[in-house]
Amino acid sequence: MNKLKKVLGLLCCCALSMPAFAQTPKEHHIAIIPEPVSITQNEGEFVLPKYIVVSSPAGPEMKEAIAALKGISVPAGIHVSVSGNSPNATIRLILNKSADTVIGNEGYYLSSGKKGIVIRANKAAGLFYGVQTLLQLLPKEILSNKHVEGVTWEVPYVDITDYPRFKWRGLMFDVARHFFTKAEVEQYIDHMAKYKYNLLHLHLTDDEGWRIEIKSLPRLTTVGAYNVKKVGYFGNFPAPKPDEARNYGGFYTQDDIRELVAYAKGHFMDILPEIDVPGHSLAAVVAYPELSCTPGADHYQVRSGEQFMNFTKDGIKAGVDNTLCPANPKVYVFLDKVLTEVAKLFPFGYIHMGGDECAKNFWEKSDSVKALMQREGLKTQEEVQAYFEKKVEKIVESKGKKFLGWDEILEGGLAPDAIVMSWRGMKGGIQAAKMGHEVVMSPTDFAYLDYMQADPIVEPRVYATLRLSKAYKFDPVPDSVNSKLIIGGQANLWTEQVYNVRHLEYMTWPRAFAISEDLWSPKSKKNWDDFFGRVEKHFDRFNVAEIKYAPSVYDPIFTVHAMPDSTLQVTLETEVKGLDIHYSFDNSYPDSFYPKYTSSLLVPKEAFQLRVITYRDGKPVGRMLTITQEELKKRAFRRNYDDE
Numbered sequence: 001m002n003k004l005k006k007v008l009g010l011l012c013c014c015a016l017s018m019p020a021f022a023q024t025p026k027e028h029h030i031a032i033i034p035e036p037v038s039i040t041q042n043e044g045e046f047v048l049p050k051y052i053v054v055s056s057p058a059g060p061e062m063k064e065a066i067a068a069l070k071g072i073s074v075p076a077g078i079h080v081s082v083s084g085n086s087p088n089a090t091i092r093l094i095l096n097k098s099a100d101t102v103i104g105n106e107g108y109y110l111s112s113g114k115k116g117i118v119i120r121a122n123k124a125a126g127l128f129y130g131v132q133t134l135l136q137l138l139p140k141e142i143l144s145n146k147h148v149e150g151v152t153w154e155v156p157y158v159d160i161t162d163y164p165r166f167k168w169r170g171l172m173f174d175v176a177r178h179f180f181t182k183a184e185v186e187q188y189i190d191h192m193a194k195y196k197y198n199l200l201h202l203h204l205t206d207d208e209g210w211r212i213e214i215k216s217l218p219r220l221t222t223v224g225a226y227n228v229k230k231v232g233y234f235g236n237f238p239a240p241k242p243d244e245a246r247n248y249g250g251f252y253t254q255d256d257i258r259e260l261v262a263y264a265k266g267h268f269m270d271i272l273p274e275i276d277v278p279g280h281s282l283a284a285v286v287a288y289p290e291l292s293c294t295p296g297a298d299h300y301q302v303r304s305g306e307q308f309m310n311f312t313k314d315g316i317k318a319g320v321d322n323t324l325c326p327a328n329p330k331v332y333v334f335l336d337k338v339l340t341e342v343a344k345l346f347p348f349g350y351i352h353m354g355g356d357e358c359a360k361n362f363w364e365k366s367d368s369v370k371a372l373m374q375r376e377g378l379k380t381q382e383e384v385q386a387y388f389e390k391k392v393e394k395i396v397e398s399k400g401k402k403f404l405g406w407d408e409i410l411e412g413g414l415a416p417d418a419i420v421m422s423w424r425g426m427k428g429g430i431q432a433a434k435m436g437h438e439v440v441m442s443p444t445d446f447a448y449l450d451y452m453q454a455d456p457i458v459e460p461r462v463y464a465t466l467r468l469s470k471a472y473k474f475d476p477v478p479d480s481v482n483s484k485l486i487i488g489g490q491a492n493l494w495t496e497q498v499y500n501v502r503h504l505e506y507m508t509w510p511r512a513f514a515i516s517e518d519l520w521s522p523k524s525k526k527n528w529d530d531f532f533g534r535v536e537k538h539f540d541r542f543n544v545a546e547i548k549y550a551p552s553v554y555d556p557i558f559t560v561h562a563m564p565d566s567t568l569q570v571t572l573e574t575e576v577k578g579l580d581i582h583y584s585f586d587n588s589y590p591d592s593f594y595p596k597y598t599s600s601l602l603v604p605k606e607a608f609q610l611r612v613i614t615y616r617d618g619k620p621v622g623r624m625l626t627i628t629q630e631e632l633k634k635r636a637f638r639r640n641y642d643d644e
Contacts, residue, residue, distance in 0.1 A: 030156060031537035032136045033513050034196055034520035035530075037107075042157035046112050048072070048090070052080045055089035061124035064193075064266045065093065065131045075144040076153045090116045091134075093127045106198070106268075107163025110134060112155045125198075125268040126163075132194050133160065140537070143545035166476065168440055168488025169519040170199030170272070171449075171512060174495040176206035176283075177234070179225075179250040184501050186263050191508075191547065193267035195516040200264055201272040201352065201490060204252075207282035207303040207322050211251045212273070212345075216337045217288070224283035225251040228304040233461070234496040237305040246302070257345045265347075272404070273346050275338060276354030278388055282322035284334075291334055293325035293366040305496075309359065318359035326363070326388035327372035336395050343399035350419065351396050355405035358385055386412030393418055404440075407432070423448075423492065426478055433481040441489040446474035447515060449493040449507050454552035457627050460497055468535075468553045469575045471514040472528055491515040505548040510535050532576050554614050554622035556581050556597075562636035568603040570610065570632065579614045579621065587611075592618055603629060 030041060054069050056062050069091060070080045083089055099122045103109065108121040108130035119130035137155045141148040171192055173185065180188075189200060204211045210224035228240040229248035240246075252260070264271050277284075281291075282303055289297040300320060308319040324331045342351060360381040363369045369384060378384050385408070393403040393415035404419040407428025414420070419438045422429030429439040444451075444464070451466035452459035459465075476489035491512060498504050513535055517526065532553070542549050556579075559571040572581050581597035584590040585607040592615050603610060607629055614622030 029533075029537065030137065030158065031534040032133055032160075033531075033534055033538055034517035035525050035534075036133065036160050036162035037522055037525070038159075038161040040159040042113070042159070044114070044157045045154040046114065046116065046157065048076065048078055048153040048155070050078055052078055052091060053086055053089040054080060054082045054091045054093065055084070055086040056082055056093040057095050057124070057127075058084055059124070061266075062093070062127070065124070065128045068131050068135060072138075072142065072153075074146065075141050075148045076151070077147050078153065092116065092118045093131070094118065094120045095124070095127070096120060096122050103161070103163045106167075106196075107161075108133075110158065110160040110162070112137070113157050117155060128193075128268050129162070129196050132196060133162065135194075136541075140541040140544050143541050145545075164196065164520045165522060166486075166488035166519045168199055168490065169197050169516065170201050170440070170442075170488070170490030171197055171508070171515075172201035172203060172274075172442070172490055172492040174203040174206075174493060174498075175211050176203050176276075177208045177495040178499055179209060179211060180495075180501070180504070181250070182252060182256045182260060184504075185260055187501070188504070188508075189260075189264050189267055189269060191505075192512075193269060195513065196520050197512075197516060198269050199272060199488075199490065200269055201274060201492075203274045203276065203494075205274070205276050205283060205354075206280045208305070209249045209251070209302060210283040210287065212257060212342070213251055213253045214338050214341050215254065216341065217334070219287035220284060220338075221251040222287075224287040224302060225249045227302040230305045231499065234305040235307055237307075239306045240301070240304050248304075249302075254341070254345060261346060270348040271346055272348055272350055272352055273342055274352035274354060275335075275342065276356070277335065277392065278324040278326060278331075278354075278385065279316075279322060279356065279358030280354060281324050282320065284324065285322065288334065291324050291328065291331050292321055293323070293327065293368060294321035294362050297321060309357070315361075316357055316359040317361045321359075321362035323358055323360075323362065324388075325366070325368065326384050327366065327368040332391055332395065335392060336398075339395055339399050339401075343401055349402055350404045351399070351401045352404045352421070353389075353392050353396065355385070355389060355409040356407075356423070358408065360385070380412060382412035384412070385409075386414070389418070390415045419487075421490075429486070430478050430481055433485040436485070438485055438487050439481075440487060441474075441476035442492055443474075446471055446518075447489065447491040449491050449511055450495070450497065452552075453507075453511065453550045454555040455558060455625065455627075457631065458555060458623055458625050459552065460503070462497060466511065467557075467575060468511055468514055468532075469528060471511045472518065472526070472531060474515060474518040475523060476519070489515070489519055502548045506550050509542065509547065509549040510538070510553070511550075513538060529577065551621075551623065554579065555625060556612055556614060556622070558627060558632075558635070560632050560635040562633075563602075567605065568629070568632050568636055570601045570603060572597050572601070572612065574614065579616050581612055581614050583610060583612045585610055589613075589624060591615075591620070603632060 073080045105123045106125045108126040110130050111118045121127045139151050141151045210220045214220050226246045226249040228244045230237045285292045285297050286300050286302050310317045389409045396403040407422045420432035421440045421442050423442050425443050429441050433439045451464045452462050477483045477486045553575050556572045556574050561569045582590040582594040609628045611626050613624050
């Protein structure tokens with residue numbers, strides 16, 4: 001009898017303990033980029049049923065949000081239907097009847113619980129962004145383009161309040177240096193929208209190609225859109241031979257542009273067109289040589305990547321005159337024609353007119369420019385460009401648009417109502433804001449996506465480096481200016497060295513994650529360690545979606561010193577915590593069984609090279625990097641020279 005009591009008691013204890021074990025909350029790591037204003041995670045998860053009803057407002061502006069939710073059906077095998085107004089819907093998208101001043105036009109509230117998921121917003125844009133957040137709450141397999149078995153399709157119980165810090169959240173895509181098709185631009189828009197960007201800046205014209213059809217000036221595209229195909233390091237190519245085919249490039253028809261604008265609008269994104277003048281205009285000059293100040297321009301060719309610009313301490317010098325002539329009245333007639341057609345194609349309220357890197361050495365020789373200077377009382381070539389910019393601003397404004405340019409337009413005097421995009425650091429933006437002008441911050445040191453992401457020994461080589469951790473430090477608002485004049489920021493991807501979509505993706509992500517958070521999330525919520533934890537979850541999502549990204553953040557950073565006896569000392573560090581660096585000097589390939597870096601290394605004088613790789617929790621995460629002793633010596637010499 002006593003034995004029976006003991007057994008029964010033991011069974012009771014087990015029975016009592018089982019529910020407690022079953023109710024232990026499941027760990028669900030929320031990894032939303034950009035970080036919302038407020039997240040409260042509650043205990044439990046909402047598991048999507050096999051049949052989902054989505055309740056949504058009517059209207060074409062809801063098309064993409066509904067399409068994204070219907071997309072759940074592919075990987076999850078869930079049937080998704082849409083109802084105009086169903087109080088018992090699984091996912092309810094609701095427009096507020098009266099505006100909520102907290103969330104503004106792009107913000108939203110998202111709540112998930114036992115009864116389902118509710119997203120509320122003042123405008124359709126907010127519902128769209130709320131849907132992007134909802135998709136990030138689902139398992140990574142939601143991005144698969146085929147059915148996935150064995151996944152529990154659940155959303156953690158959460159309450160989210162979210163709205164953007166800045167109204168201008170952009171990426172600049174240079175389609176002039178290398179042409180990308182309409183479909184490829186649309187794919188870029190897809191990726192941008194998932195991270196709540198709302199501005200695509202298209203750099204449409206440059207020395208290498210004119211990419212937009214202007215019907216009144218057909219030679220801009222029949223001649224100006226094509227050059228000679230070269231592959232390698234852009235900028236170091238030999239000049240093409242006269243008989244080489246000029247059939248590499250392309251352009252967007254006006255119908256293409258209308259379709260791109262409509263596609264972007266469906267994703268609550270504006271497109272900012274850039275017509276880069278007066279410099280960077282060789283494609284236009286080749287098409288219409290009379291736009292140049294320089295005799296012989298009728299023999300010029302669209303650039304194919306050969307070197308002809310020199311950036312010296314005394315300014316920019318060009319071997320070929322790639323500028324429009326500021327003293328030629330035909331130039332302003334030309335620009336009026338161009339901008340008449342551009343303004344009709346792009347509903348966005350701004351047109352970017354470039355203004356950067358204008359070589360003036362041909363202007364200095366031009367009799368017509370000298371006569372202009374005398375007539376207008378202009379003392380410097382910078383004032384000549386300012387004269388040009390002010391005339392162009394009037395043309396832009398005559399089309400009902402605002403004039404925007406790179407920060408060089410400050411030199412020689414700023415046009416009265418110009419908006420400045422500050423790229424040479426933030427100094428130009430600060431100067432413009434103090435003058436009362438609106439500013440978009442886009443500085444090279446935080447926001448240039450064409451820069452290398454890690455060490456040149458492993459990255460596609462460019463002249464500068466921008467690591468993910470540095471991009472995450474971008475704050476568009478300096479302390480010394482009126483924050484209301486800083487309307488936002490953007491990252492720029494110049495494509496001299498970008499030949500295809502896969503490399504475009506590699507250069508954009510993950511640094512565009514950082515910029516999106518810089519521009520959307522509250523400054524007070526930014527935290528590098530937390531951010532990178534979320535980035536790694538999005539690496540997993542990109543793996544599922546087959547989107548390429550750069551793993552450069554896992555690669556160590558080398559610092560080299562030369563000791564008094566000429567021995568080289570190498571210090572290694574990492575951007576992220578928790579990485580072990582293993583190394584070798586003996587030409588073999590290190591793994592986790594090799595020595596682990598703990599302090600500065602002295603390079604054996606007979607060693608040919610140093611190899612390193614990073615591990616975490618016993619698994620390799622970084623790439624195998626090899627740096628020769630010769631390269632280490634060069635860096636030590638440069639460092640000692642710089643220190644002097």
